[in-house]
Amino acid sequence: xxDCRLYLITPPSxxxxxxxxxxxxxxxxxxxxxxxxxxxxxxDVVARAVEELMPIAQARDVAFILNDDAQxxxxxxxxxxxxxxxxxxxxxxxxxxxxxILGITCHASRHLAMNAGEMGADYVAFGAFFPxxxxxxxxxxELELLAWWREVMEIPSVAIGGITAGNCAPLVQAGADFLxxxxxxxxxxxxxxxxxxxxxxxxxxx
Numbered sequence: 232x233x234d235c236r237l238y239l240i241t242p243p244s245x246x247x248x249x250x251x252x253x254x255x256x257x258x259x260x261x262x263x264x265x266x267x268x269x270x271x272x273x274x275d276v277v278a279r280a281v282e283e284l285m286p287i288a289q290a291r292d293v294a295f296i297l298n299d300d301a302q303x304x305x306x307x308x309x310x311x312x313x314x315x316x317x318x319x320x321x322x323x324x325x326x327x328x329x330x331x332i333l334g335i336t337c338h339a340s341r342h343l344a345m346n347a348g349e350m351g352a353d354y355v356a357f358g359a360f361f362p363x364x365x366x367x368x369x370x371x372x373e374l375e376l377l378a379w380w381r382e383v384m385e386i387p388s389v390a391i392g393g394i395t396a397g398n399c400a401p402l403v404q405a406g407a408d409f410l411x412x413x414x415x416x417x418x419x420x421x422x423x424x425x426x427x428x429x430x431x432x433x434x435x436x437x
Contacts, residue, residue, distance in 0.1 A: 235402075235407055235409065235434050235437070236409050237263060238263055239256070239412060240265045240412065241253075241265070241280075241284075243365065244272075245269070249284075250287060250378075253288075256427050257291045259319075259424035261431055262381070262427060263294065264295075265284070265294070266313055267276040267281060270298075276336050278307060281295075293312045296311045296313050297311075299313070300318070301319065301323075301324035301327050301333070305328055309331070310331060311332025311333055314336065315331075315336040316337075325352070335352040335356065337355045338369070338370035344357075345384075347416045353387070355380070355387075357393060357396075358372050358391035361392055364414060365413045365414065369431050372392070380406070385409035388407055389410075390407040390410050391411035394410050396426075396432065400433065403437035405433055410430070412426075414432055
């Protein structure tokens with residue numbers, strides 16, 4: 232039985248009725264985290280989304296993580312923030328989010344991951360492992376990166392980028408602690424709940 236878990240990221244824009252879809256998805260199987268990722272959305276739109284979606288996640292013991300913005304995450308009471316390499320002062324975010332979760336994007340770089348670990352990140356994210364339609368792929372990560380990280384560090388790793396139920400087994404076997412997915416759940420032909428179920432089955436089977 233793998234200890235790898237699902238890390239769910241919201242669609243780039245939230246369709247009408249998304250709160251209900253989210254509740255059904257989170258009820259369909261194990262999800263460790265939900266990251267709200269609304270790139271370039273106005274602050275009021277993000278705040279409304281947090282207000283609506285965070286209680287749904289937290290009621291199911293799913294950590295609610297805000298993308299890109301540690302200050303807003305702290306102000307709105309999120310469980311943590313996920314920051315890219317260009318998203319402000321990571322050390323400052325670590326102090327601001329004392330006792331909360333801080334995740335750092337490290338692309339395919341051992342150096343960035345070690346820096347994040349030394350700075351006190353709660354997890355590091357590596358990717359993209361597969362082609363993805365969610366964002367432009369600037370960095371391609373190899374499976375050995377996950378295996379190396381698990382060997383040298385105790386901080387969990389998140390694998391991201393084009394991950395589906397059909398291709399995730401090697402990532403689980405290489406030692407990823409979490410698999411971050413977008414399309415595999417929200418674009419599943421039978422609905423998001425079926426997507427969560429399929430991902431959990433694939434992780435368990437790996």
